[in-house]
Amino acid sequence: MCKFIFVTGGVVSGLGKGITAASLGRLLKSRGLNVTAMKLDPYINVDPGTMSPYQHGEVFVTEDGSETDLDLGHYERFMDEDLNQYSNITTGKVYWNVLQKERAGKYLGETVQVIPHITNEIKEHIYLAQQKSKADVLICEVGGTTGDIESQPFLEAIRQVALEKGRANCIYMHVTLIPFIEGSNEPKSKPTQHSVKELHSYGIFPDILIARCNRPIDEQIKEKISLFCDIPKDCVIENKTLDSLYDVPFMLQQQGLDDIICKRFSFDTPQADLSAWSSYIKETENMNHVNIALIGKYVKLHDAYLSVIESLHHAGFVNHAHIHIKWIDSETITNDSIQELLSDVQGILIPGGFGSRGVEGKILAATYAREHNIPYLGICLGMQIASIAFARSVLQYKDANSIEFDQDTTHPVIHFMDTQNDDLQKGGTMRLGAYPMRIKKDTQLYACYQEIEISERHRHRYEFNQAYRNAFEQHGMIISGTSLDDELVEAIEYSDNDFYIGVQYHPEFKSRINRPHPLFVNFVRYALKHK
Structure with missing residues (x-):
């Protein structure tokens, strides 16, 4: 059975969920696994094709002509896999599909609601992305920030995936911010605690926490996060800002992120060999x-x-x-x-x-x-x-x-x-x-x-x-x-x-x-x- 890794974000946007997901894909692929990735975007545009680059950045285009989020570019470049129309879906596209089905009488007179119709549409797209790729692992990034109103149907959908596919076949990975307060000269874990608490309120309990920071996180902070967020200490992964985004896979590997995932999913694979990747980066x-x-x-x-x-x-x-x-x-x-x-x-x-x-x-x-x-x-x-x-x-x-x-x-x-x-x-x-x-x-x-x-x-x-x-x-x-x-x-x-x-x-x-x-x-x- 395919395994699912859901990547969510908290506290603020722009923490590097896409790079984290892409780097993890590189690590798992380097262990011999068949990996694919997709992005769930909460905005109501059907796709980013008509959005201003100032608001959204570039529009990435797949082989089959889908106009998609720029994170798909990261996925393709890191994983060296061509993605497709199933690799990106927006709130607008979800509602577009559901309304077309309602007009065609596909719901047999039912009252169309967010649950189950919208969430079912999201899940159907997730399962299609996996089926079309025949992947061992699907890495699914949820756009936006936990607590956003527009993200709620996506969070509910990924909660239901674990119910349908088995909790043992799903990993929830939460990317959050550890700010450093210059005045008191200390990092703060409270925003992360609040973000995880918010995620808990949706019925999602993170297995791994990716802590984005500009300075190294000491063991005391990791222990505090582990205690208050109910996450094992070795599953609190430091994601420090680096000079090159191509160094991120090495940083995550050094902390054993791919080992944690392979152990959880019972994958018997060799260690990730990043020597070729290293040779490209002169x-x-x-x-x-x-x-x-x-x-x-x-x-x-x-x-x-x-x-x-x-x-x-x-x-x-x-x-x-x-x-x-x-x-x-x-x-x-x-x-x-x-x-x-x-x-x-x-x-x-x-x-x-x-x-x-x-x-x-x-x-x-x-x-x-x-x-x-x-x-x-x-x-x-x-x-x-x-x-x-x-x-x-x-x-x-x-x-x-x-x-x-x-x-x-x-x-x-x-x-x-x-x-x-x-x-x-x-x-x-x-x-x-x-x-x-x-x-x-x-x-x-x-x-x-x-x-x-x-x-x-x-x-x-x-x-x-x-x-x-x-x-x-x-x-x-x-x-x-x-x-x-x-x-x-x-x-x-x-x-x-x-x-x-x-x-x-x-x-x-x-x-x-x-x-x-x-x-x-x-x-x-x-x-x-x-x-």
Whole structure:
């Protein structure tokens, strides 16, 4: 029978439940177990696809095209497992499904209520996630903080799972905060005690407590937590803030977290071997340092570009380079400021995004990279920006634009897909998920992949306008990647530069620490040469 590990959080949000769950998944997988993970999100949006990155961070896209919480990116990167539509569910999606069933008469005239109908829907999704993956262990993270009104149906559902599957087949792991009070120079366990008490009131009794802290926790505090929270002392695990999130699995292993779980579940497995994981994470001292400009409009919240950041670090590991990201708000880029802003960088990256704010600054940056032979990687919108910049400065189409930004442009080098228009609903109507594509030989793109046919994940609504394809190629902007039927442009590159590539897809969603994405690897490699 599959085993279930439920990860909850208390006191405050942002304690690292996702990293904890992902790290545990890495440890259990390293012991030879088949592990999967999922996230239960309490917000009423059906998915995060229409939410502002300032509120939610990036939207992570799975192979099957599901727009999901960014924690799924952590799960995939740490566990090296592709997740799917069953790996993330929200309150909005739960109610959407229940209401559709009610309209279809599936409840045979019953009064539809939170219990059992909403909780049954949540449990059904949890069981489906396990069945589709055939996992030995399902790690299920509950979003939000214990005590939130919106989290209550999820907590009730995971309580019922233990009733249905057997308490011996479920572990409840609670992540909570141990604040340090500077004035009295001591850590405090009282917030944790209150959080666990709140969880007890829902009928959930944690087996393991993950204590998030900025300073080491002494034995006295652990004993106090153990006593007041009714948790064995060896199950109080310190989760200290580290310089690198990739060090978290080692910290948890040193405290025996995976041993505790395997003992509880009666798993007869070898110890976790993290030697390969360790070999990927190179020491950054005495490494080459490289400055990469990441130009966007959400740069005040770095989580908006989380997968891009991690992909750059993966590429840094394999290139023995320490990546320093220079965050540049595209609205600050003007003809007067661009030289000062970009003179100290060795690579320029423009990631995906939506909306017209800051676009003109990005166009200036893409032009600057091309004219100064600075390695450039444009992702999704970044490819479209490179196209607009080229059309304006090389083809001399002065009003060239995307119809997303200017409906009246006479040169719409970026336009809607044939099946779309501006009247479509915004949620879930984009080109989403993995699509195959073909790469042209003897191109910069082929040098990265060394393959003719690949598959990459997409999340976009607009496409390169094929009417401009010949003009682009005649002036040096090569169409280096297309859909298999040649109807859609997937990648462009400027032939006169060492590395100048724009791709319509999102390579960052497939980068792993053990398999850095070749586009990022080569981008960083050329950036190092540009020093």
